[in-house]
Amino acid sequence: MNNNIDVVVIGSGLTGLTLAYYLNKYGKKVLLLEKNPIVGGVIHTHHKDGFTFEGGPTTGALGSEEMVELFDELKGDCEFEGTSNIANERWILKNNKWKPIPDGLISGIKTPLFSWKDKFRIWGEPFRKKGTNPNETLAEMVKRRLGQTYLDYAIDPFISGVYAGDPNLLIPRYALPKLYRIEQDYGSFIRGAIKKRKEPKTELQKRVTREVFSVKGGLSNLINALEKNIPTESIQCGISDIKINPEGNGYEVSYINTSGEQCKVDASKVVTTVGGYALKEMLAFVDGIDLDAVFNVKYAKVVQAAVGYNKWDGLPINAFGGLVPGKEKKDFLGILFPGSLFQNRCPEGGALLSVFMGGIKRPDIIEKSDEELKSIVLREISSTLGEQKTPDLLHIFRYQHAIAQYDISTEERLEAINRVEANYPGLILGGNIRDGIGMTDRVKQGKYIADQLIN
Ligand SMILES: Cc1cc2nc3c(=O)[nH]c(=O)nc-3n(C[C@H](O)[C@H](O)[C@H](O)COP(=O)(O)OP(=O)(O)OC[C@H]3O[C@@H](n4cnc5c(N)ncnc54)[C@H](O)[C@@H]3O)c2cc1C
Incomplete structure (x- = not known):
């Protein structure tokens, strides 16, 4: 004792x-x-055949x-690794083609991701009344403030990427408390975001940039x-x-x-x-x-595949990755490009991808055999990124309790x-x-x- x-x-x-x-x-x-x-x-980071790949989280x-x-605190024992501007380039799949997520007014108007009706409607967002139901789902909140196509081609894939979840089930008060508070405190996402940006910040708060990171190695x-x-x-x-x-x-x-x-x-x-x-x-x-x-507590089951190529002949992948709306009826949730984001993760001229499958909407996926999962991964990579070769690395990870659902x-x-x-x-x-x-x-x-x- x-x-x-x-x-x-x-x-x-x-x-x-x-x-x-x-x-x-x-x-x-x-x-x-x-x-x-x-x-x-x-x-857990793995090293194999010239690739350094993650089981579990890939980026923070x-x-x-x-x-x-x-x-x-840990300076000297581990080194923060940022991603340069590549991480700002993010894609959403629509009609089996990757479309960039708009990052400004012009691209926001031109993007084919959202309907013209919703693009016009968004100008009224700052003037819409705030929600009164604390148990409103995320899907209801987004439809109310932004419109159906923003739910389908922005929030639904985003929720697949973060929660492997379903916006029809998640409650913003718990799942996205900062977003919930913005609506409650400022009455609008747009007004809240502008006001929050103007609020004075301490030196430490200024360093909370939401920059995408990993750790060297x-x-x-x-x-x-x-x-x-x-x-x-x-x-x-x-x-x-x-x-x-x-x-x-x-x-x-x-x-x-x-x-x-x-x-x-x-x-x-x-x-x-x-x-x-x-x-x-x-x-x-x-x-x-x-x-x-x-x-x-309900957990999303997630399958992750690390896929490596010594030489990459598919679409250029100088991006963070791409997310897949449920409406696209694909067998994967999204894909990240850690080989493009971070140093020394794959051979020069090659590629390292991280493909996510399963989630709350597809609990069946985790039951599939490794061979079935590998064939799904290769089919989706070839269909959406154009790389037909057999990869030099293909490793499957299964997580029965990946992400708790709020x-x-x-x-x-x-x-x-x-x-x-x-x-x-x-x-x-x-x-x-x-x-x-x-x-x-x-x-x-x-x-x-x-x-x-x-x-
Ligand atoms: C596939 C996947 C991808 C992810 N991607 C991202 C991402 O890109 N970015 C991000 O920010 N987050 C991501 N996350 C979430 C993030 O990884 C987790 O939130 C975080 O690492 C969880 O840390 P934790 O200590 O809370 O839980 P865990 O890492 O689950 O640790 C819990 C520990 O408890 C131990 N344990 C369980 N039962 C017992 C027991 N009976 N007795 C003793 N010990 C026990 C387990 O073995 C484990 O070591 C991802 C998670 C998964 C699974």
Whole structure:
């Protein structure tokens, strides 16, 4: 029995590692428990045959002060990699052809993505009344403010890219809280965006540019940098059967280590950063609170394919990537071009692509065999990018619990979490079941929880 732990952190993805990093930095004794043999969660960079490719996230957006600060903290141990202007070139598929997303007034008028009716209608957006239904879906909100074709050829593909989700199910208040707040606070997306741009910013806020990033050598180097700054004895991987029980003023956490031994530690605080699906056994002690909405949070299942070519003969791909509207009835959600965005990811003159499939609308895709998935990937690349060759790298990754969905059940889930935390002081339920799903959100939450526990 080890009685000296301040905080047990369960799950060593980006959230758990960020949290453990800051707790350790500010003198707390931490124990990070992870079921996988290595830390990092869904983030994992692979190196093969001259390609450096990601399983899990490929790019982040510098979208919070906490993400900026983390790169400052880890300077020397990992290096931020931006993307130059290439990342501003983004495509949407329409009638099986990639069309650029407009980035200004003229291109916004000329684009074939949206109907003339909606292009005219958008001038009235600043004068439309704000929504009054807090449980309105994203699709309803967008149709109300912008029009059907903006939903079909902007928001629907964007949601496929970020949430692998369905705008008819996501609730903006939870899924896109910044967008929701803009409408509520300023009455209009357009007016809000203009006003927000004019608001005074601190030096740190000025660095929150939403720039697309990776890390030199791949995102695993961010994970390695965090791990390097947490004492080795504070991390235990390959453990199973975690159980939490209230004990005195804190908690007893029991688990089985890699040698099959039953271990127990006492800690003042426990923070979970695992998905809802993993919480049922850990929280068996919770009494009188219905936690079904937490355990059953819906996750999009995603298949990702890393596809590499030593020589690329398809369409020029000096772009961030392309997204696919559901209306196009394709078998993929989108495609990213990490070989164009980042240095040394593929041989000179070659290409590295990341193709995403599945999501909430196509849960069947993950059930397909590797051979079926590979044939879908090659068919879609040849049909939309014109490259007919067999690739030199084709690797399939499957994620059963890729992205938590912030749908109508979110309110019930958050209420249940709040009740657990109120009834069991010192127990915090973090992770992607709340506070957002992107890497930046995860770092923000990890830092926020650390701040709560340090002070
Ligand atoms: C395919 C894919 C693509 C993505 N693309 C992007 C992107 O481009 N940009 C972006 O910003 N975000 C992206 N994301 C989201 C982003 O990767 C995640 O939000 C973030 O990495 C999740 O970190 P986390 O620590 O919250 O969770 P996870 O990484 O899921 O970590 C949770 C950890 O808990 C561990 N665990 C689970 N159960 C137990 C248990 N019973 N006992 C002990 N440990 C347990 C797991 O093994 C895991 O290590 C993507 C995610 C996926 C899956």
